[in-house]
Amino acid sequence: MSDVSVLAISGSLRDASFNTALIRAAQRLAPTGLTIEPYRNLADVPPFSEDREAQPPATVVDLRERIAAADALLIATPEYNYGVPGVLKNALDWASRPTFPVTAWVSPLAHKPVAIMGAAPTGMGTVRAQLQLRQLFLWTDSAVVSKPEVIVTNAHERLAADGTVKDPTTETLLRGLLDALVTRIRITQLAATAA
Numbered sequence: 136m137s138d139v140s141v142l143a144i145s146g147s148l149r150d151a152s153f154n155t156a157l158i159r160a161a162q163r164l165a166p167t168g169l170t171i172e173p174y175r176n177l178a179d180v181p182p183f184s185e186d187r188e189a190q191p192p193a194t195v196v197d198l199r200e201r202i203a204a205a206d207a208l209l210i211a212t213p214e215y216n217y218g219v220p221g222v223l224k225n226a227l228d229w230a231s232r233p234t235f236p237v238t239a240w241v242s243p244l245a246h247k248p249v250a251i252m253g254a255a256p257t258g259m260g261t262v263r264a265q266l267q268l269r270q271l272f273l274w275t276d277s278a279v280v281s282k283p284e285v286i287v288t289n290a291h292e293r294l295a296a297d298g299t300v301k302d303p304t305t306e307t308l309l310r311g312l313l314d315a316l317v318t319r320i321r322i323t324q325l326a327a328t329a330a
Contacts, residue, residue, distance in 0.1 A: 139320050141165075142205035144174045146212035146223035146253075146264070153254035153290035154211035154261075157309075159298025161209060161252075164310050169317060171209060174201065183228040195229045199243050202230055206320050207248035208277075213255060214264035224271075231275050244275040246327075248319040250312050252285035254294060261286055280319050283311045 143162075145155040155173075162171045179194045181187075191199075202208065212223060231242045251268050253261025265286070272279045285308045287293050293302040300306040 138168050138170060139206040139317065140204070141169065141171045141207045141209050141316065142174055142201050143171050143209040143211070144177065144223065144226070146177075146210065146220040148178050148222060151296060152213070153256065153287070153294055154213050156290070156294045156296050156298055157211045157252060157254045157285075157287060158209065159296075160294060160300050160305075160309060161211075161298075161313060163298050164300070164306065165313055166310075166317065169313065172205075174198070177222050177226055180222070180226045180229060183225055188232060191229070198226060199230055199234065202247065203243040205247075206324075207250065207316055208244075209250045209316065210252070210268060212251065212253045212261060212264045212268060214253070214260045214262065217263050219264045219267045219271075227268075227271060231271075242275060244272070244277050246276060246278055246323060248278045248280070248316060248323050250280040250316040250319075252287070252309070252312060254287035254290035256289065256291050258288045260288075278319050278323055280312065280315045282315065283308050285309055285312050 143158045145158050147154045158173055165171050181192050230244050233242055249272055251265050253265055255261045287305055293305045
C-alpha cells in the first residue's frame, strides 16, 4: 500500500479524554502505510459566523487546509447531552463551507473518506453522537465508512491513556475500521482518477 494520511479529530477537549486515547490506539494499530495525525487545535476554532466567512480566522484556514490535504478523516466523538460536542460540530460547520470567493459550492469535506468511532465510560455514550455525525456527513457528501461501528463502552476498562487497547474485541473492531477506511480511500482515489 502506498502511503495515505489521515487527520484524526477527537471531539473532547479533556486532557484525559477516552476519545483522544482511542485516536492514540488507532495510531498504534494503523496498518503499514497509513499515517494518522491528530488535530490538536479544536479548542482554538472560533464560533462559526457567516459574517466571518469571507475572511476566516487563521485557525479555520488551517483546519480546512489540513482536511483538504489529508486522504481521510478519523473522528472520535464523545456524547454530550445525547449529541455531538459543540466544539466538534462547530469545527465541522466551518469545514463544511466553501472557500471564498465562491465559484462552486465545494467544501474540503465533499467526497472525503470519513471513519467515525467513539469511547465512553458508560454503556451507551457516543452512540447518538455518531448517528448525528453520520447525518451531518450525508449533507456534505462525505464518503463515510459504515462498518464496523466502533463504540467502546466502559472505556476505562478497555483503553489506557497512552492508547494501549486492553480488550481484544476493541482491537479487532478498531483494526477493522482502519482497514475499511483504507478501502474507502482507495475507492475514492480510483473514482477521482477515472473522472
